[in-house]
Amino acid sequence: xxxxxxxxxxxxxxxxxxxxxxxxxxxxxxxxxxxxxxxxxxxxxxxxxxxxxxxxxxxxxxxxxxxxxxxxxxxxxxxxxxxxxxxxxxxxxxxxxxxxxxxxxxxxxxxxxxxxxxxxxxxxxxxxxxxxxxxxxxxxxxxxxxxxxxxxxxxxxxxxxxxxxxxxxxxxxxxxxxxxxxxxxxxxxxxxxxxxxxxxxxxxxxxxxxxxxxxxxxxxxxxxxxxxxxxxxxxxxxxxxxxxxxxxxxxxxxxxxxxxxxxxxxxxxxxxxxxxxxxxx
Numbered sequence: 001x002x003x004x005x006x007x008x009x010x011x012x013x014x015x016x017x018x019x020x021x022x023x024x025x026x027x028x029x030x031x032x033x034x035x036x037x038x039x040x041x042x043x044x045x046x047x048x049x050x051x052x053x054x055x056x057x058x059x060x061x062x063x064x065x066x067x068x069x070x071x072x073x074x075x076x077x078x079x080x081x082x083x084x085x086x087x088x089x090x091x092x093x094x095x096x097x098x099x100x101x102x103x104x105x106x107x108x109x110x111x112x113x114x115x116x117x118x119x120x121x122x123x124x125x126x127x128x129x130x131x132x133x134x135x136x137x138x139x140x141x142x143x144x145x146x147x148x149x150x151x152x153x154x155x156x157x158x159x160x161x162x163x164x165x166x167x168x169x170x171x172x173x174x175x176x177x178x179x180x181x182x183x184x185x186x187x188x189x190x191x192x193x194x195x196x197x198x199x200x201x202x203x204x205x206x207x208x209x210x211x212x213x214x215x216x217x218x219x220x221x222x223x224x225x226x227x228x229x230x231x232x233x234x235x236x237x238x239x240x241x242x243x244x245x246x247x248x249x250x251x252x253x254x255x256x257x258x259x260x261x262x263x264x265x266x267x268x269x270x271x272x273x274x275x276x277x278x279x280x281x
Contacts, residue, residue, distance in 0.1 A: 066089055089110065
C-alpha cells in the first residue's frame, strides 16, 4: 500500500512540475523602443577570409573592418513608426593579401546620412539618402543601406521555442550598376541570457541569401552572381527595446564575370564573422 501511495505521489509531483513549466512560459511582445531626440551608437566589427581565383591562380586574403554607427531618432509618429537618421562616425578597413597590406580610413562614407522610417518591429517603411557618397566604389550606397538594417521582430507575441521568418528583397546601387539582394532568415526565441549587464532574450537565427546584377569599372561590365548562408545569435533587451549584441557568421560563394577589354570569370569564397554591439559610454 505504501508503495502504491508513493507512486501516486510521484505522479502528482510530476504533473505539478509539468504544469508549472507550462504556465511559466511567458509571452513576449518584442518591439523597438527608440526614444525621440536620443542618439544611439553601435560598434560593428567584421573579419573575413577571402579566397579568389583569377586566370587559373588562387589568391587568399583577409579583410577586417571596424565601424562605429550613429543612429539618431528624428521623430516618432502617432502610429508608432520611428524615423531614424543613420550615419557612420568612424570606419577603418584593413586588407592583407600577397600583393599588398593596406589600412584605409574610409573618409568618403564618414558622416554621410541616410534617413529610414521603420515600424515598431523593424520593418523598413521608407529610405532616403540625405548625403550621397562620391567615389563610392564598393563602399557606396550599399554600405549606407547595410548600416541601416534592423532585425525584423515578430508581429505577434512569442514564447520560448517559437519561430518567425523574414524575407527581404533589396536593390543596391554600386559602381554604376545595381545588385538585387534577396534574403530569407528564420528566427527562434531560444531563451534568456545576461549580456552586457542586460537581461536579454536570446534569439537564434539562420538564413540564406542570393545576389545578382552588374556593375561598371573602367569601361568594363562586371556581372555578379552569388549565394550565401548565415547563422547567428541576437541578444535583445525587451525592457529597453534594443538589440544589445548581434553575433553572426556568414559563408558566401560569388562569381564575377568581366566583359569588355578583357573577358574573365572570377570565383570567390568569403567567410565572415561579425559582431554588432550597443555602445553605452
